[in-house]
Amino acid sequence: MSHSADPRPMTSRRSGPLKGEAQVPGDKSISHRALILGALSVGQTRITGLLEGQDVLDTARAMTAFGARIERVGPGDWSVHGVGVGGFCEPDTVIDCGNSGTGVRLIMGAMATTAITATFSGDASLSRRPMARVTDPLERFGARITAREGGRLPITIQGAEDPVPLRYSTPVASAQIKSAILLAGLNAPGQTVVIEAEQTRDHSERMLAGFGAQITAETTDEGHVITLTGRPELRAQPVAVPRDPSSAAFPVAAALIVPGSEIRVPGVSRNPTRDGLYETLLDMGADIAFRNPREEGGEPVADLIVRHSRLTGVTVPAERASRMIDEFPILSVIAAFAEGATVMNGVAELRVKESDRIDAMARGLEANGVRVEETHDSMTVHGMGRVPGGGTAATHLDHRIAMSFLILGLGAQEPASIDDGGPIATSFPDFLPLMRELGAELG
Ligand code: S3P
Numbered sequence: 001m002s003h004s005a006d007p008r009p010m011t012s013r014r015s016g017p018l019k020g021e022a023q024v025p026g027d028k029s030i031s032h033r034a035l036i037l038g039a040l041s042v043g044q045t046r047i048t049g050l051l052e053g054q055d056v057l058d059t060a061r062a063m064t065a066f067g068a069r070i071e072r073v074g075p076g077d078w079s080v081h082g083v084g085v086g087g088f089c090e091p092d093t094v095i096d097c098g099n100s101g102t103g104v105r106l107i108m109g110a111m112a113t114t115a116i117t118a119t120f121s122g123d124a125s126l127s128r129r130p131m132a133r134v135t136d137p138l139e140r141f142g143a144r145i146t147a148r149e150g151g152r153l154p155i156t157i158q159g160a161e162d163p164v165p166l167r168y169s170t171p172v173a174s175a176q177i178k179s180a181i182l183l184a185g186l187n188a189p190g191q192t193v194v195i196e197a198e199q200t201r202d203h204s205e206r207m208l209a210g211f212g213a214q215i216t217a218e219t220t221d222e223g224h225v226i227t228l229t230g231r232p233e234l235r236a237q238p239v240a241v242p243r244d245p246s247s248a249a250f251p252v253a254a255a256l257i258v259p260g261s262e263i264r265v266p267g268v269s270r271n272p273t274r275d276g277l278y279e280t281l282l283d284m285g286a287d288i289a290f291r292n293p294r295e296e297g298g299e300p301v302a303d304l305i306v307r308h309s310r311l312t313g314v315t316v317p318a319e320r321a322s323r324m325i326d327e328f329p330i331l332s333v334i335a336a337f338a339e340g341a342t343v344m345n346g347v348a349e350l351r352v353k354e355s356d357r358i359d360a361m362a363r364g365l366e367a368n369g370v371r372v373e374e375t376h377d378s379m380t381v382h383g384m385g386r387v388p389g390g391g392t393a394a395t396h397l398d399h400r401i402a403m404s405f406l407i408l409g410l411g412a413q414e415p416a417s418i419d420d421g422g423p424i425a426t427s428f429p430d431f432l433p434l435m436r437e438l439g440a441e442l443g
Contacts, residue, residue, distance in 0.1 A: 109180025276324025318346025
């Protein structure tokens with residue numbers, strides 16, 4: 001569903017110590033993939049812990065339009081009756097992916113090698129984002145694709161009748177490009193190969209293997225090479241979705257910057273392709289303990305204990321960017337409370353997320369009295385140990401920008417405001433009640 005509601009301005013203010021347990025929602029990346037692979041399997045896939053954010057609900061609706069039978073059994077508990085690889089039927093409506101880049105890019109991949117036609121649309125934010133990075137390789141499978149100027153949505157894809165497999169080196173580090181190609185490769189005969197210069201999140205590879213596909217990954221001179229054998233029969237599987245480390249980052253950040261805080265965040269994914277923020281926070285001197293490490297739903301998870309910490313600015317190396325690509329907005333807020341400069345390198349991809357996140361964070365931090373420097377692919381936040389606050393940040397339909405500035409206000413001298421908190425529902429529908437339960441003053 002496109003985000004079209006009236007803007008919801010929100011404000012947060014300096015809060016007392018945060019205490020208690022934060023049960024953050026299911027992982028967004030894994031939730032999308034569970035619905036899509038469930039729809040491409042034979043039999044019933046039962047998903048528990050699914051994120052019921054708008055992005056994922058839009059993907060569920062899209063899978064129904066392609067012929068899967070999807071039912072909500074209870075909170076976070078969903079059942080998907082799939083149609084099998086190559087079994088998608090032609091949808092009779094436009095597929096509206098709302099705000100979700102992951103949703104639209106993965107679903108375009110999943111249908112591009114089936115001989116049906118579908119048209120995709122999205123909200124104002126998604127309609128500005130680059131899609132040629134996915135449609136170019138999908139055309140090489142044999143799909144015929146028409147896009148708006150600059151490769152933007154709306155896009156119509158006529159799926160390949162006679163798909164050929166692809167060997168493709170991704171031009172930017174992106175799990176969405178990789179995943180779109182692997183999903184398209186499912187219905188192409190022979191082997192589809194994706195080569196990444198930097199390894200990106202590997203949820204698609206893990207889940208495809210779990211559903212019975214033949215898939216291998218190895219690091220060679222060329223880079224990280226993933227090879228998928230096409231036309232498998234995917235077998236329906238139970239999927240237990242771990243809690244989202246990108247959502248956990250918000251209460252974790254709040255506990256780090258509000259004096260006297262100590263919180264517990266249970267069952268958070270510790271997938272090594274997603275752990276860059278936590279590595280950076282430890283470098284900065286954060287007091288975070290990872291308790292009870294275990295495996296859930298094919299992913300490593302742990303319980304996090306986080307205490308208020310005195311932090312020091314650090315340089316985040318460019319090679320770490322893809323392991324924390326969604327966490328730079330909240331890191332830049334944490335950096336504002338640290339002593340000294342935090343330099344974030346190799347982050348040009350932030351300019352094509354739900355918003356231009358470098359610009360959105362720089363302007364919002366400046367409005368709250370924090371000095372920031374930016375280049376096309378880097379951002380430096382000058383931390384002073386304290387943040388004046390008192391500003392209003394423009395969120396540009398971007399959930400992570402909205403949550404980041406609400407967290408900033410919890411530790412700043414003066415309240416911090418945002419122009420619109422509506423998009424928070426795309427990834428973290430219970431953000432406000434969860435933060436209030438910990439003692440945060442926001443709304
Ligand atoms: C995602 C990949 C990342 C990330 C997005 C989720 C995924 O995007 O920013 O929130 O689930 O594959 P890119 O692939 O564009 O880096």
